[in-house]
Amino acid sequence: MLPDFAGDPATRYNGPAQDWQDMTGEDDNQFRAARLDKLGQLKALGVDPYPYAFARSAEAGVLEERYADLAPDSVTADRVAVAGRVRAMRNGGMFIDLHDSSGKIQIFSDKKLLSEQQLAVVRLLDLGDIIGVEGIVRRTRRGELTVNATEVAVLAKALLPLPEKYHGLADVETRYRQRYLDLIVNEDSRAVLRQRSRIIASIRRRLVERGFLEVETPMLQAIPGGAAAKPFITHHNALDIDLYLRISPELFLKRLLVGGLSDKLFEINRNFRNEGISPRHNPEFTLLELYQAYVDYEAMMEMTEHLVTEAALTAGSTTRIVYGGKAIELAAPWRRAPMAALVLEHTGIDFLAIDSAAVARAAARRLGIELADTADWGHALYAVFNTRVESLLIEPIHVTGFPREISPLTKTDRNDPRLTERFESFINGWEIANAYSELNDPQEQLVRFQAQMRERELGDEDAQRLDADFVTALEHGMPPAGGLGIGIDRLVMLLTDSPSIRDVIAFPTLRPKG
RNA sequence: GAGCCCGUAGCUCAGCCGGUAGAGCACUUGACUUUUAAUCAAGGGGUCGCGGGUUCGAAUCCCGCCGGGCUCACCA
Numbered sequence: 385m386l387p388d389f390a391g392d393p394a395t396r397y398n399g400p401a402q403d404w405q406d407m408t409g410e411d412d413n414q415f416r417a418a419r420l421d422k423l424g425q426l427k428a429l430g431v432d433p434y435p436y437a438f439a440r441s442a443e444a445g446v447l448e449e450r451y452a453d454l455a456p457d458s459v460t461a462d463r464v465a466v467a468g469r470v471r472a473m474r475n476g477g478m479f480i481d482l483h484d485s486s487g488k489i490q491i492f493s494d495k496k497l498l499s500e501q502q503l504a505v506v507r508l509l510d511l512g513d514i515i516g517v518e519g520i521v522r523r524t525r526r527g528e529l530t531v532n533a534t535e536v537a538v539l540a541k542a543l544l545p546l547p548e549k550y551h552g553l554a555d556v557e558t559r560y561r562q563r564y565l566d567l568i569v570n571e572d573s574r575a576v577l578r579q580r581s582r583i584i585a586s587i588r589r590r591l592v593e594r595g596f597l598e599v600e601t602p603m604l605q606a607i608p609g610g611a612a613a614k615p616f617i618t619h620h621n622a623l624d625i626d627l628y629l630r631i632s633p634e635l636f637l638k639r640l641l642v643g644g645l646s647d648k649l650f651e652i653n654r655n656f657r658n659e660g661i662s663p664r665h666n667p668e669f670t671l672l673e674l675y676q677a678y679v680d681y682e683a684m685m686e687m688t689e690h691l692v693t694e695a696a697l698t699a700g701s702t703t704r705i706v707y708g709g710k711a712i713e714l715a716a717p718w719r720r721a722p723m724a725a726l727v728l729e730h731t732g733i734d735f736l737a738i739d740s741a742a743v744a745r746a747a748a749r750r751l752g753i754e755l756a757d758t759a760d761w762g763h764a765l766y767a768v769f770n771t772r773v774e775s776l777l778i779e780p781i782h783v784t785g786f787p788r789e790i791s792p793l794t795k796t797d798r799n800d801p802r803l804t805e806r807f808e809s810f811i812n813g814w815e816i817a818n819a820y821s822e823l824n825d826p827q828e829q830l831v832r833f834q835a836q837m838r839e840r841e842l843g844d845e846d847a848q849r850l851d852a853d854f855v856t857a858l859e860h861g862m863p864p865a866g867g868l869g870i871g872i873d874r875l876v877m878l879l880t881d882s883p884s885i886r887d888v889i890a891f892p893t894l895r896p897k898g
Numbered sequence: 899g900a901g902c903c904c905g906u907a908g909c910u911c912a913g914c915c916g917g918u919a920g921a922g923c924a925c926u927u928g929a930c931u932u933u934u935a936a937u938c939a940a941g942g943g944g945u946c947g948c949g950g951g952u953u954c955g956a957a958u959c960c961c962g963c964c965g966g967g968c969u970c971a972c973c974a
Contacts, residue, residue: 414908416908418926472935473936476930478931479934490934492931492932492933493931494931495931510925511924524933524934528934530932545909545924545925546909547910548922548923550909550923550935551911552910553909554909554910555905555910555966556966556967557967558909560966565909612973614972662972662973664973665972763974766974790974884967894965894966895965897964
């Protein structure tokens, strides 16, 4: 059923109406009420609790380094201005732990240095407030680097309390729904998302170094192509047409290759697949996709190893990682093995010796694998690989020899017409990369699309759709090329030892709370 | 979509062979100018996810629903 886009514009986009009229109403919450009272007192003192800016001169982490050699119980003449969130107060506000994104600095509220008005402000502070402090750097007798406050400014009064200061926030649902709380109190969560950013920066840097051009292609597509997956449907009002959120950027990146925008291009961006959610699947996920003209898929193996090992070195110090207690060595070169050989190794079935779809189906079914009666040789082989082999591929491996039937955008294997020049790279049993010698023969591409359309008609909703405009683009000539896709979220999971894809996505998809 | 598990104060958790709710942190008030999970004293705070059932009595047992987690299916 299509969503109904008619109706009241005010309620069109956000689902059930929010109780927006009551949001600033009565205080049902003792913590908020107490803080609102303090907010009023601050204003009565002439303090703006939400000022525009603060002239910060130093971050906590920088001070920690700069004064590493400052002896305990010594005072400098250095005046600094720091800012951050109040995370702890001791002795009635005399000592404050101020956290910024670089670390922690202690604030000392000295009666002798602060005015009566300033001391009153300090008394009105709460845990969670964002403040700015100017003062003198010293190290206490107990060795804590400290700023002796001469000025204390409220930069943002917090009206709600933070989670428990010692145990942090453990409830996974709250961690995902209110990620900001998770980030404030859980250092590990901050670390993972920072690592994500560094890993993506590493990939982008390596590609740019190698002469790749970063591009952007449509998220909204009239024909969702480039992958086998169920798309999200949306609607454009002015054109009055349904559009799909892309499941892959592939067909558009290839159009740019046809156009010669660059012989080396890449995109790092979101894709959307309307499928199940699991610890390894989020409906929107980030994919690196790159194309390099005049090379084949062998070059993509080297590229995969390069990007993954460089990312690992960015996230850690070696190519040896530990995921879920398992040590995995990512150093190149990775093992390479054909799919059929792996299936033979793990099941004893030699699909390459099977020459009919019926025999292939029977072989797969003997292993307990369910297959439609229309399943062909390639689907049977892949089903066996998928269910019996994939999860065993812990150490990095490039699996080659993908069947033609499941690889409609890939050049046929130059030595075996049943196969294609495609590989997927697996680490920890997960597909991390998918790469081809890209099919650039427009007539064969059309035949492949037509085979996909027949599969759709036989009931395979995920079979790829014919994109006639893409075939036309190929008719204008696309250079031979290698193409590669790497799942960024899973790569970040591996490199940060994160058990769930939700841990590496700041705002994972959740059911809206009723 | 199926199975299993979970939902108690703002947070972290205890209580669960049925007798009507507790701790620590946080909060409020007070003490404290060299603390750092500060400490000490006093106090406030709960439709025990929601609804129904069984029962003299339900946080506790049963059913349904909502939300979440894991596994499986889906993701060729």
